[in-house]
Amino acid sequence: MANIRDVAQKAGVSVATVSRYLNNKGYISEEAKRVISAAVEELNYRPSLVARSLNTKQAMFIGLIVPDIVNPFFPELARAIEDVALEYDYTVVLCNSDEKIEKEIHYLNTLQQKYVAGFIVAASHAETSHYTDLNVPIVAIDRRIHPSIPLVATDNREGARIGTEHLLANGCRKILCMKGPSGLGPADDRLMGFMDAVEGKDIEIEVVESPFQFDASESIARTILQQQSIDGIFASSDVSAAGAMKAAYSLGISVPDQLQIVGYDGTMLAGQLTPSLTTVAQDLYQIGALASRMLIKLIEGQELEEREIQIQAELIIRGTTRSGA
Amino acid sequence: MANIRDVAQKAGVSVATVSRYLNNKGYISEEAKRVISAAVEELNYRPSLVARSLNTKQAMFIGLIVPDIVNPFFPELARAIEDVALEYDYTVVLCNSDEKIEKEIHYLNTLQQKYVAGFIVAASHAETSHYTDLNVPIVAIDRRIHPSIPLVATDNREGARIGTEHLLANGCRKILCMKGPSGLGPADDRLMGFMDAVEGKDIEIEVVESPFQFDASESIARTILQQQSIDGIFASSDVSAAGAMKAAYSLGISVPDQLQIVGYDGTMLAGQLTPSLTTVAQDLYQIGALASRMLIKLIEGQELEEREIQIQAELIIRGTTRSGA
DNA sequence: TTGAAAGCGCTAACAG
DNA sequence: CTGTTAGCGCTTTCAA
Numbered sequence: 001m002a003n004i005r006d007v008a009q010k011a012g013v014s015v016a017t018v019s020r021y022l023n024n025k026g027y028i029s030e031e032a033k034r035v036i037s038a039a040v041e042e043l044n045y046r047p048s049l050v051a052r053s054l055n056t057k058q059a060m061f062i063g064l065i066v067p068d069i070v071n072p073f074f075p076e077l078a079r080a081i082e083d084v085a086l087e088y089d090y091t092v093v094l095c096n097s098d099e100k101i102e103k104e105i106h107y108l109n110t111l112q113q114k115y116v117a118g119f120i121v122a123a124s125h126a127e128t129s130h131y132t133d134l135n136v137p138i139v140a141i142d143r144r145i146h147p148s149i150p151l152v153a154t155d156n157r158e159g160a161r162i163g164t165e166h167l168l169a170n171g172c173r174k175i176l177c178m179k180g181p182s183g184l185g186p187a188d189d190r191l192m193g194f195m196d197a198v199e200g201k202d203i204e205i206e207v208v209e210s211p212f213q214f215d216a217s218e219s220i221a222r223t224i225l226q227q228q229s230i231d232g233i234f235a236s237s238d239v240s241a242a243g244a245m246k247a248a249y250s251l252g253i254s255v256p257d258q259l260q261i262v263g264y265d266g267t268m269l270a271g272q273l274t275p276s277l278t279t280v281a282q283d284l285y286q287i288g289a290l291a292s293r294m295l296i297k298l299i300e301g302q303e304l305e306e307r308e309i310q311i312q313a314e315l316i317i318r319g320t321t322r323s324g325a
Numbered sequence: 326m327a328n329i330r331d332v333a334q335k336a337g338v339s340v341a342t343v344s345r346y347l348n349n350k351g352y353i354s355e356e357a358k359r360v361i362s363a364a365v366e367e368l369n370y371r372p373s374l375v376a377r378s379l380n381t382k383q384a385m386f387i388g389l390i391v392p393d394i395v396n397p398f399f400p401e402l403a404r405a406i407e408d409v410a411l412e413y414d415y416t417v418v419l420c421n422s423d424e425k426i427e428k429e430i431h432y433l434n435t436l437q438q439k440y441v442a443g444f445i446v447a448a449s450h451a452e453t454s455h456y457t458d459l460n461v462p463i464v465a466i467d468r469r470i471h472p473s474i475p476l477v478a479t480d481n482r483e484g485a486r487i488g489t490e491h492l493l494a495n496g497c498r499k500i501l502c503m504k505g506p507s508g509l510g511p512a513d514d515r516l517m518g519f520m521d522a523v524e525g526k527d528i529e530i531e532v533v534e535s536p537f538q539f540d541a542s543e544s545i546a547r548t549i550l551q552q553q554s555i556d557g558i559f560a561s562s563d564v565s566a567a568g569a570m571k572a573a574y575s576l577g578i579s580v581p582d583q584l585q586i587v588g589y590d591g592t593m594l595a596g597q598l599t600p601s602l603t604t605v606a607q608d609l610y611q612i613g614a615l616a617s618r619m620l621i622k623l624i625e626g627q628e629l630e631e632r633e634i635q636i637q638a639e640l641i642i643r644g645t646t647r648s649g650a
Numbered sequence: 651t652t653g654a655a656a657g658c659g660c661t662a663a664c665a666g
Numbered sequence: 667c668t669g670t671t672a673g674c675g676c677t678t679t680c681a682a
């Protein structure tokens with residue numbers, strides 16, 4: 001592999017000039033540009049980004065920390081982040097934390113040793129000093145980490161309200177809310193939105209905590225559906241809704257005739273179920289893209305107009321509620 | 326941030342000794358170890374991996390190139406790769422190629438400029454010189470890139486045969502094969518496996534090409550189901566199978582009573598559908614993990630016992646075929 | 651506009 | 667067992 005010295009030599013200029021040429025910095029004569037360009041071409045020269053990083057103390061990559069990329073919620077986010085990163089010549093390092101703070105810390109440390117330019121993180125813990133004490137920029141997605149850390153997320157409370165209203169409008173009188181893990185910001189917000197919608201109305205409600213996992217959600221739903229005559233379910237995630245659909249099916253309860261279901265997230269899964277799932281969709285791609293743009297601004301030392309961006313959720317009416325197909 | 330010189334100074338030794346200590350190389354007195362360790366501790370010293378890379382010409386990360394992480398086939402693979410990478414202190418860079426050769430080349434180049442240690446790639450093109458001419462190790466997953474490149478993949482032909490046999494055993498007489506994109510290795514292999522199973526048997530078959538996408542698969546399936554009395558579908562992917570389920574549902578065809586369906590891949594989606602999908606499961610996690618281990622061996626200069634690993638596919642019988650629940 | 655030279659932080663001979 | 671020193675390939679003053 002040719003290095004900058006080879007190029008300088010072949011072009012008959014100094015390495016400093018080549019460096020300036022490479023970075024469009026300082027004055028360079030047209031003549032110099034020409035010869036350098038030719039030399040670069042001829043030697044098929046590619047600058048070592050590592051050597052550059054050693055000087056600038058910054059590598060062109062960003063760390064993405066998510067609980068688990070297998071959770072269908074994250075791939076779209078990751079995709080968006082990568083697309084924007086590519087646009088700015090950054091590269092994305094994928095880190096699965098399993099929600100474990102030790103793993104998060106490990107990545108935070110290791111990547112900083114590699115001069116990571118910044119982080120995008122989906123996490124929430126009581127202890128946040130590892131994030132607030134970082135000396136590279138960071139932006140949070142989906143979950144608030146700390147008031148001082150920029151955030152891009154959906155307006156979950158409002159989204160849940162809209163989803164629940166839809167069930168109400170469709171005539172549901174006894175609604176089950178499968179809320180997400182308590183303590184998890186977005187899940188709590190969605191529960192609030194659910195309560196906002198049912199409050200004061202003459203309907204029965206039942207609230208149960210259910211993880212964002214299919215099997216667990218299915219069995220939780222089955223248990224409740226066996227005991228009570230539920231006619232509507234508001235699930236805090238599409239996966240939970242899918243579990244509920246399965247439970248209803250196995251109990252011979254027809255959806256949407258006897259039971260209507262609304263999910264949350266708007267993942268691909270929702271559209272691929274049969275019947276397809278009515279869901280409160282988050283614009284995952286947009287969340288990822290905005291977070292990525294925000295982080296890059298921070299990395300480049302620009303000011304942020306807004307430190308928190310709320311994306312509106314949108315109700316997508318499909319086959320699991322009656323007004324749908 | 327403290328550097329190695331600070332540590333050496335504080336410990337009262339030379340940087341060389343500190344370096345040796347850090348890398349467990351060469352002899353170091355217990356006394357030296359003690360003072361260095363103390364200095365490291367005190368200064369909270371973390372070696373710059375970038376400076377190290379500049380010397381060794383190798384950064385501790387591997388590039389993962391997949392068509393699109395949003396495709397549910399890839400997250401599990403990515404997860405496995407990352408898990409193994411973590412075990413060996415490597416970090417994973419996620420690259421979405423959209424099957425575009427220019428994007429693949431872009432990543433290949435950029436990451437090499439960053440001294441990437443190796444690549445794991447899911448791709449297939451006629452032109453393969455960008456891969457074969459690489460000067461870092463590479464292993465292919467899912468699709469064969471070139472005979473010279475190590476591969477980890479499922480035995481697709483055999484898997485498809487097993488899946489189709491299941492339909493046959495369940496009494497299907499008119500089977501539709503929704504094959505994947507032609508030219509794509511695994512899809513072609515699955516078609517062969519399908520043919521292996523039906524060949525010579527007294528049953529009617531229909532073969533149609535269908536991309537690994539839900540909407541397209543749904544409409545393709547709907548068209549055919551309207552025109553012909555199909556009683557079994559072998560789909561080359563779970564997504565296509567999901568599309569077929571939706572089509573059947575909208576046409577009032579009941580699954581599995583009137584129509585039985587077998588998918589392929591064994592993604593999470595298959596288990597979350599209602600009824601849950603009988604599918605030929607690939608052990609995605611294992612493929613990823615093995616590929617990752619293989620690559621790391623290559624990076625470390627070890628020999629590979631096998632350059633091609635075939636994983637057996639496994640039929641998971643569920644609700645879309647009659648012998649299932 | 652350009653070049654010489656001093657680093658960035660670490661590794662790896664080589665000499666002791 | 668340890669230290670000196672010359673790089674790795676690039677950026678960045680500082681002079682010219």
